[in-house]
Amino acid sequence: MASFTSRVLSVVGRIPVGRVATYGDVAEAAGHPRAARAVGNIMRTSGRPDLPCHRVVAAAGRLGGYGGNLELKRALLRAEGLHVTGSTIRNFRLRRWAFRCARPSARSGQGPGRPGKHKGPKLR
DNA sequence: GCATTGACTAGGG
């Protein structure tokens, strides 16, 4: 069983080109839907340029952060075909990628155009 | 092992 860190890095590395995932989604895929914050820490500490960490964005389609090269992240997202205005992704809803849908065991239903389903009740 | 940090999230104003 890989550690939480290894899982997070693995999930991020599986994000296809032209798709983006939220920290919460990655955290959930790693087994801790509430560890979105920890995910960000792992990315920062790991600092893996080989991973598409720029495809990991905050909730509501916000860019979140990217070390000190936030503009670089924005440029990369734009190059992927995303419409980024300021610090918000316009077509984020259409480009959001669901890790669970990428699993071979997971059945279809991955509508990249309708993430209306809330998978995390996120009780506070 | 404890305290702090940080690329977060949801809710309210």
Next chain:
DNA sequence: GCCCTAGCCAATG
């Protein structure tokens, strides 16, 4: 629609 506050989690010092 954006900004601020409170809360949660794992990693790091």
